[in-house]
Amino acid sequence: MNLKMYQSWKRRVLELKVTAFDIPLIGRNILILFIIGxxxxxxxxxxxxMFPLSIPWFVIQKERKQKKENHDLGIQFKDAMMSVLAAGKAGYSIENSFSEAIHDMRILYGKSSPICRELLRIEQGIKNNVTIEAMIRELGKRSKNKDIEEFAGVFAIAKRSGGNMTDTIERCIDVIGKRMEVENEIDVLIAAKRMEAQIMEAVPFGIMTYVGITNPGFFDALYGNILGITVMTACLVTYIAAYILMQRIIDIEI
Structure with a gap:
């Protein structure tokens, strides 16, 4: 591993925020490690x-989980902006439109949804004389969601230049909606492949477990000696390489 790759992994680990919600993920990883051993x-x-190997694996899984959560937040954000757009067309100011959107999102996603928390944060920021564009920009940086970041940039320019905010929001929603349609089409196309990949990931463990149960002692010749450890390590490395390759194939970004 070169210095640049080491620094990249170090930054990813330091930026990772482990919460109580990650306990099931950590427990599952430990269980899989014991099964592999x-x-x-x-x-x-x-x-x-092999425990050190679980750290980069956990980082990758955590980032994948955060990516899904940010994707879901993007969908909720689009719906919230549609609510803001409807309130704006009804004659509300842009500040009041965001406050009105909170009620709609509570009905649509529930009080504890991420978008409700973010809208409440924006509402509180407005009360503290923080501009809406600054709050949306901060949300985009925090969530690392491309759609929100791009929306924040366009929104800030339109607000500073005195443009028609209703038209601006409507055009942004249209662009975000088209991108999400493409993402949904891709998800549908590769959904079957994802399922096949998950099955293929479990097949080697299933075969080894079946053989070990039906033929006790079958793998004993590979345990406790240098040759057997070398062969099994080579098989494990091959499996890990295949797993990484499959994940890269089915991980498509727009």
Whole structure:
């Protein structure tokens, strides 16, 4: 691993925020490590030795989880802006339009939804004399959502230049909506492939478990000796490489 790659991973780990909601994910990773240690090396001690490998794996899974949450937030944000647009066309000011959108989002997604929390944050910021564009820009940076970041930039320019905010929001919603339609079409097209990938990821463990149960001692020749450890390590490395390759193939960004 070169210095640049090391610094990249170090930054990703430091930026990672582990919360109580990640406990099930951590527990699942530990369980899988114990399964790998037992199936590939016949010992749980091997699982403990492989524990450092779980850190980058957890980082990747956590980032994938955050990516999904940010994608869901983008969908909710689009719906919120449609509510803001409707309120603006009804004659509300842009500030009051955001306050009105909170009521609609509570009905649509519930009080504890991410978009309701963010709209309440924006409303509180308005009361503290913080501009709406600054609050939306901060939301975009915090969530790292491209749609929100782009919307914040266009919204700020239109507000500073005195443009028609209703038309601006409507055009932005149209662009965001078209991008989301493309994403949904891609998700539908590769949904079956994702399912196949998940099945293929579990197949090696299923086969080894089946053989180990139906033929006790079948893998004993591969446990506790240098040759067997080398062979099983090569198989494990091949499996990890195939897993990474499959994830890259089905991970398509717009």
């Amino acid at each position: 037992k199936l590939f090396y016949g010992s749980f001690i091997a699982s403990i030795l």
